[in-house]
Amino acid sequence: MNLKVLDKRAIAPLVEALMDDYRVVGPQAKGSKFTFEAVTDPANLRFDYDTTILPPKKVLLPPQERLATFTLQEDLQVKTVLETEPTVLLGVHTCDLKAIQLLDEVFSKDFPDAQYLAQREQTILISLECLSPCDEHSFCKDMGTLTASEGSDIHLTEIDSAYIVDATTEAGEELLARYATVRDATEADMQKLNKELGAKWPKFNYQLDFETAKLPSMLEAAFEHPLWNDLGDRCLACGSCTNVCPTCYCFNVYDEVDMLLTKGTRSRNWDSCQLDEFARVAGGENFREARAARQRHRLMRKGKYIYEKFDELGCVGCGRCIRTCTAKISIVESFNTIHNGKK
C-alpha cells in the first residue's frame, strides 16, 4: 500500500482539473440537507456532510432514464439508448459504497443491464472514510459497512488539514498521477491516520440486539409475525423509504408512442414495492395488496431474499429509510422486535 497525502487546499484545483474531462458529482448543501449533485463550483463541495437525501446510486441508476427508441414502421427497429458520461463520483461514504457493490452484482448477474453497466464502466469512485456517525439512525456498525477496504478507486481519510489517499485501482492511480498534487505519506501522517481510525470506532453504536448473520433465518421464522400487521396499519404507502434506499433497485418500464404511432421511446423510472399499485397485474389483480404484506416484503428483501440471491444483506445500515418515514417506521426497531419476540 502506497499511501499519499492530499492537502485540503489542493482539492479545489484537483476538482477543477477533473471537471475539464469528467462530470464530477459530489455532496453539496441543499437547504439544511445534502445531495449528490454535479459540481459547477468546487467551493460547493461538502466533504463534511452527514448523509444525503438520495444516495449516490442515482448517478448509476437515474430516477428516470431512456432505455431504447423504436420505430413502428413496417420493419420494427429498436435502438438501445446509452446516455452515459465519464463521471467522477466524489465523497461516497462507505455504506453507500457497499450498496454500489451490491448493485454491481444485481445489474451484472442473470440479466446484465446495459445502461447501468455502461455508466458504471465510465465512473471513477472516490470514497470517504466516516469518522463519526451521520446521526442516531445510522447502524452501519451493525451492518459491517462502517469502513471499506475495497469497492472504490480512491479512498480518502481526513487527518487534520489533509486527506490520506489510498488509490486501490489502476484507474485511481492514473487519476492521481494525472490530476492531483499529492505527496507520499510520512511516518507522522501514518500515526495521525491510525489515531483517527482508532478514535472513530467507539463513536459508533450498535443498534441491533443481535448479530446480522442471524437475519435470514430469523426472518424466515417470522413470516407470520404480528409485526407486519402493525406496520401495515401505520404505513402510508408513500414509497419514500425505498426511494431513499441505496440498495433498492426496482424500476417500472413504460413506453411512450408518438401521435401518429410511428415511433416511440422506452424508459424506466424508480418504482417502490410500498406503493399500492406496485404488484397490480393484468386483470386488476394485486398479489401484494395489503400494506402489511408489502412491509413484510421490504424487510424480507433487506434481510433474507437479497442475501439468498447475492450472498449479501440488502441493507447497509445508512438509516435513510428511518429518517424519511413520516409514520416513524424504523427498520432497526422492526428487526429488534422480531428478534426479541415482542408482539
Ligand code: SF4
Ligand atoms: S416511508 Fe414509511 S410510510 Fe412511507 S412507505 Fe415507507 S414505511 Fe410506509
Ligand code: SF4
Ligand atoms: S433499508 Fe433503510 S437503512 Fe437499510 S440501506 Fe435501505 S435506506 Fe438504508
